[in-house]
Amino acid sequence: MKKILFVAMLAVCASVNAQYSRDKYALPNPPEGKSAENCIPGATYPCVDDQHRATFVLNAPKAQSVAVDICGKVYPMTRDERGQWKGTTAPLVVGPHYYRLVVDGVNVNDPNVYTVYGSGSCFSLIEIPESEEDAAYYSYNKDIPHGQVRECHYWSESRQCMRRCYVYTPAEYETSKAKKKYPYFILQHGMAENETGWHEQGKMANILDNNIAAGKAVPMVVVMDNGDCDYNMGAVPGGLGTTFENVLLNEIMPYIESNFRVYTDREHRAISGLSWGGQQAFNIGTAHTDLFCAIGAFSGAIFGVPSMQNAPFNNPEQFNKDIKVLFLSNGTEEGLGGMALDPAFDKQGINYIRYKSQGTEHEWLTWRRSLNEFVQLIFK
Amino acid sequence: MKKILFVAMLAVCASVNAQYSRDKYALPNPPEGKSAENCIPGATYPCVDDQHRATFVLNAPKAQSVAVDICGKVYPMTRDERGQWKGTTAPLVVGPHYYRLVVDGVNVNDPNVYTVYGSGSCFSLIEIPESEEDAAYYSYNKDIPHGQVRECHYWSESRQCMRRCYVYTPAEYETSKAKKKYPYFILQHGMAENETGWHEQGKMANILDNNIAAGKAVPMVVVMDNGDCDYNMGAVPGGLGTTFENVLLNEIMPYIESNFRVYTDREHRAISGLSWGGQQAFNIGTAHTDLFCAIGAFSGAIFGVPSMQNAPFNNPEQFNKDIKVLFLSNGTEEGLGGMALDPAFDKQGINYIRYKSQGTEHEWLTWRRSLNEFVQLIFK
Numbered sequence: 001m002k003k004i005l006f007v008a009m010l011a012v013c014a015s016v017n018a019q020y021s022r023d024k025y026a027l028p029n030p031p032e033g034k035s036a037e038n039c040i041p042g043a044t045y046p047c048v049d050d051q052h053r054a055t056f057v058l059n060a061p062k063a064q065s066v067a068v069d070i071c072g073k074v075y076p077m078t079r080d081e082r083g084q085w086k087g088t089t090a091p092l093v094v095g096p097h098y099y100r101l102v103v104d105g106v107n108v109n110d111p112n113v114y115t116v117y118g119s120g121s122c123f124s125l126i127e128i129p130e131s132e133e134d135a136a137y138y139s140y141n142k143d144i145p146h147g148q149v150r151e152c153h154y155w156s157e158s159r160q161c162m163r164r165c166y167v168y169t170p171a172e173y174e175t176s177k178a179k180k181k182y183p184y185f186i187l188q189h190g191m192a193e194n195e196t197g198w199h200e201q202g203k204m205a206n207i208l209d210n211n212i213a214a215g216k217a218v219p220m221v222v223v224m225d226n227g228d229c230d231y232n233m234g235a236v237p238g239g240l241g242t243t244f245e246n247v248l249l250n251e252i253m254p255y256i257e258s259n260f261r262v263y264t265d266r267e268h269r270a271i272s273g274l275s276w277g278g279q280q281a282f283n284i285g286t287a288h289t290d291l292f293c294a295i296g297a298f299s300g301a302i303f304g305v306p307s308m309q310n311a312p313f314n315n316p317e318q319f320n321k322d323i324k325v326l327f328l329s330n331g332t333e334e335g336l337g338g339m340a341l342d343p344a345f346d347k348q349g350i351n352y353i354r355y356k357s358q359g360t361e362h363e364w365l366t367w368r369r370s371l372n373e374f375v376q377l378i379f380k
Numbered sequence: 381m382k383k384i385l386f387v388a389m390l391a392v393c394a395s396v397n398a399q400y401s402r403d404k405y406a407l408p409n410p411p412e413g414k415s416a417e418n419c420i421p422g423a424t425y426p427c428v429d430d431q432h433r434a435t436f437v438l439n440a441p442k443a444q445s446v447a448v449d450i451c452g453k454v455y456p457m458t459r460d461e462r463g464q465w466k467g468t469t470a471p472l473v474v475g476p477h478y479y480r481l482v483v484d485g486v487n488v489n490d491p492n493v494y495t496v497y498g499s500g501s502c503f504s505l506i507e508i509p510e511s512e513e514d515a516a517y518y519s520y521n522k523d524i525p526h527g528q529v530r531e532c533h534y535w536s537e538s539r540q541c542m543r544r545c546y547v548y549t550p551a552e553y554e555t556s557k558a559k560k561k562y563p564y565f566i567l568q569h570g571m572a573e574n575e576t577g578w579h580e581q582g583k584m585a586n587i588l589d590n591n592i593a594a595g596k597a598v599p600m601v602v603v604m605d606n607g608d609c610d611y612n613m614g615a616v617p618g619g620l621g622t623t624f625e626n627v628l629l630n631e632i633m634p635y636i637e638s639n640f641r642v643y644t645d646r647e648h649r650a651i652s653g654l655s656w657g658g659q660q661a662f663n664i665g666t667a668h669t670d671l672f673c674a675i676g677a678f679s680g681a682i683f684g685v686p687s688m689q690n691a692p693f694n695n696p697e698q699f700n701k702d703i704k705v706l707f708l709s710n711g712t713e714e715g716l717g718g719m720a721l722d723p724a725f726d727k728q729g730i731n732y733i734r735y736k737s738q739g740t741e742h743e744w745l746t747w748r749r750s751l752n753e754f755v756q757l758i759f760k
Contacts, residue, residue, distance in 0.1 A: 040501060041574075041610035062485025064444075105442025108488035115495050115502045121420060122495050122502075140542050142535035148547075150530045153585070155522035162520050167528075174639055178558030194421075205533070230421035259554055 030055070032088065036113065036126045043112035045086075052128050055088040056101065056110065063103050070099035070126070077101075094130045095365040096201060098123040116200045120192035120230060125201070130365075137210055138203040138368050144213035145171030149199050154255045158246055163226060165252060166195050167260065168205055170212050170219035183379040184221035184262045185270035185294070186248065187371070188277025191240070191301070195226045198371075201364050207372050217375040221262050225252050229276045241276060245284050249291070270378045272296025272327070274367040275336060282338065285323075286312055294325035294378040298370035299362055302338030308348045316349040325377045326352040329370040331360035353377070410435070412468065416493065416506045423492035425466075432508050435468040436481065436490065443483050450479035450506070457481075474510045475745040476581060478503040496580045500572035500610055505581070510745075517590055518583040518748050524593035525551030529579050534635045538626055543606060545632060546575050547640065548585055550592050550599035563759040564601035564642045565674070566628065567751070568653025568660055571620070571681070575606045578751075581744050587752050597755040601642050605632050609656045621656055625664050629671075650758045652676025652707070654747040655716060662718065665703075666692055674705035674758040678750035679742055682718030688728045696729040705757045706732040709750040711740035733757070 027042065029035050033049035045057040056068045061083025067076045068087055077087030098119055100107040109115055110124040117123070129135060140146075147170045156163045173182065187204065189197035198204040204222065211217035225248070229241035257264045269292045273281035278300025285295035289312050312319045326345075330337025345352050355373050357366040407422065409415050413429035425437040436448045441463025447456045448467050457467030478499055480487040489495050490504040497503070509515060520526075527550045536543045553562065567584065569577035578584040584602065591597035605628070609621035637644045649672045653661035658680025665675035669692045692699045706725075710717025725732050735753050737746040 040497075042500070058486075060486040064484065103486050103488065104444065104484040106438075106440040106483050106488070107491075108483065108486070109491075109495075109502070111487075111489075111501050113502075114497065115489075117420075117494065120422070121491050122489070122493075140533065142542065146533050148530045148532050150528045151579075152528050153520065153526050162522065199531075 037129075038114045038125060038127070039112055040114060045112055046110065046126050048126070048128055052091040052094065053088050054092060054126055054128065055086065057084055057086045057112070058101055058103070058110070059084050060103060065102075065104055067102040068099060069102050069107065070097055074102060092128045094128045094134075095360070095363060096125055096127045098125055100124060117196055118193050118201060137372050138206050139210075140206055141210060141213070144209060146209050147171045147173065147205055147212075149205050152255075152259070154251070156247060156251050158251065159243065163247070163251075164195055165255070166199055166224040167256070168199075168208055168222040168224075169260070170221070171209065172219055173221070173261070179261075181261050181263045181268075182219055182221045183268035183270070184223055184256060184260070185272060185378065186223050186225075186252075186281070188227045188244075188271075188273025188280055189224070190273070190275030190277050190299075191229045192231050194230070195224050198222075198224050202368055202371065204371060207368060208375060211372065211375050218379050220375070220379060221256070221260055223252065223256055227273070227277050227280055229280070241280055244280055245287075248284065249288070266291055266322075267293050268379065270294035270296070270325070272298065272371075272374055273300075274298040274370070275362065276301050278302070278338070289319065289322040293323065294327070294374075295323060296325070296327040296329075296370070296374045297338055298329045298367045298374075299331065299334060299336045300328065300338040301336055302341060305340050305344040308344060313345075313348055313350060320349075320351045323351075324380075325374075326350070327355065327370075327374050327377065328352055329355040329357065329366070329373070331357045331362060331366035333360060334362040334366065336362055417509075418494045418505060418507070419492055420494060425492055426490065426506050428506070428508055432471045432474065433468050434472060434506055434508065435466065436479075437492070438465045438481055438483070438490070439463060440465055440483060445482075445484055447482040448479060449482050449487065450477055454482060472508045474508045474514075475740070475743055476505055476507045478505055480504060497576055498573050498581060517752050518586045519590075520586055521590060521593070524589060526589050527551045527553065527585055527592075529585050532635075532639070534631070536627060536631050538631065539623065543627070543631075544575055545635070546579055546604040547636070548579075548588055548602035548604075549640070550601070551589065552599055553601070553641070559641075561641050561643045561648075562599055562601045563648035563650070564603055564636060564640070565650035565652060565758065566603050566605075566632075566661070568607045568624075568651075568657025569604070570653070570655030570657050570679075571609045572611050574610070575604050578602075578604050582748055582751065584751060587748060588755060591752065591755050598759050600755070600759060601636075601640055603632065603636055607653070607657050607660055609660070621660055624660055625667075628664065629668070646671055646702075647673050648759065650674035650676070650705070652678065652751075652754055653680070654678040654750070655742065656681050658682070658718070669699065669702040673703065674707070674754075675703060676705070676707040676709075676750070676754045677718055678709045678747045678754075679711065679714060679716045680708065680718040681716055682721065685720050685724040688724060693725075693728055693730060700729075700731045703731075704760075705754075706730070707735065707750075707754050707757065708732055709735040709737065709746070709753070711737045711742060711746035713740060714742040714746065716742055 030044045032055040033047035035044045036046045048054050066085035067074050075089050077085040115122040150167045152165045228244045271281045271285045271292050278297035282297040285292045357369045360366040410424045412435040413427035415424045416426045428434050446465035447454050455469050457465040495502040530547045532545045608623045651661045651665045651672050658677035662677040665672045737749045740746040
């Protein structure tokens, strides 16, 4: 458990609210660079220059010291005569990064940006832009149709609480024939994140919209619920995330299948997730090959190798027939991804795809890329 | 302008993410009260006691002073030997309140709660609960069907940016006959808020769900977009919020009418809003009686009285025929609400409804109540 926590806390990257575009009436960029894409209205800092250095400001006349803690380093900020603190980082790696300002030794969020939920709390976030070409697959494209992300609430008998589920429906869903049904897949966040992660940090709607518009992915519904794996969520019986399988099979899936125009057979269901959610997707998917035809574990927190003597792996022919896509991915610079599975699966004759995200760590860029690959493979 | 700013800054209340219910595996309540409803997982503070006193904590071993700034007062917090600061307020009025912690003189958000966007920034929020009876109309009811709140993105030619629109669809929308259409209404936030306000602070989905399930309101679609009225949003030509009418009429409404199953005639369209959004709804609605059949201004920032010599008010008979519902509301403890309109309308013979929210200020409780009244009146 400690190892997981350590890795999760180190995860340097998350993402930015794709929805907060700066419009033509926004203030001009500051001298140090281009304003970050999730600045709140009226804020021009933080900004990023061509060399990927970020500059942050904070108005704090009464503070004794202010710094910015980002990508594992703390950069001091300096005070001007009006009490505004400013600091610039060294060049940062591309991608979305969680960060905090440090005011007199206390970590606080930057009031100049929208916050997102990740790493077990609401966090400030800045996106260090990739090239337009590299970012195209997860960027908003004004020239294509766009799906919707729907926030749904339902009552969970097993958890005795209202739960929140995000459901992506493709652009054509609203206008297609009333009887047309869609395949769907379950897409899980990682430890200490929640059901907003894939939508906000992961830019999943843009990834789906772009792939569907290009004909690379079939129109599909995507379901994002809470994996019950927040490390600070209290005493969950059985351990972190173990309640999720029951909620998924007996509450979420019935809710989706009775409230959306989706197919309800295994050939039209997939399950995937990132990190802890990748482990959940792998475990639930392989335990229920009668329910799913595709499984994705993006940087899956899968430790050890399941016994090849036990179902479903003891019958590779059947497994390969049932699971059309078993997708395992990792960033080349990270330690997770269930890599120990590969030699065992090779030996057993289990088909799988190993995708490696070049140069990325345990971070949202790895997961955006993994999702981009996965949606092009499933339901075909 | 200064007067508006002042009032907006003073607005003591907002609301809480209705979606973050504590489930049965949540940690037990702390000794000082019941954990607030929008605590993040694992957080038990802030909490509220029976006398509506709230207790806040912050881990800040290196800080010299910590306080909590809520409802216009600053309450000092005290440090224990581990460096955890704790402070309890005097009894607070019921409803949702924005607040900030003050660390060595710097206002910061509380890491223990989800933040919402309001007052021109991401803010911490705590709900001081009303009685169950008083809160019933905006509370989640597990025994009724629930609608969805959909996040939609569209390209704005006039603003040259992607815009975000929230659309509530009633529970039956997804399962009703494919040809069934719904009336819709535009519901605007106030100054320095955004399109998330009615959904998160306003609990609009619960209010609509409860009224529709009880047969008090007809099933309807609700559209919440950005009113372009953030006071810190930069140099918008023509002044605060003036770009909204063009975006609404030429971009938002066409988008909604081509992407949702809604009626497209004036008898099935309404417009309303709160504070600055109430002024927008009043001005746009009365300027376009050919487009809307109902207008609501909740604590509308309407200063002065339009000329009764000019259309549409110079023809009360026609106006009363066109505008089935002209709804003006205010909290009895506030200064906004367009009250100067009443004697002018009385004299001219313009029909309107004046709703007064007893004992509330310029705050979300006034607006939740106003919405609750308004949805029961329209499209009937």
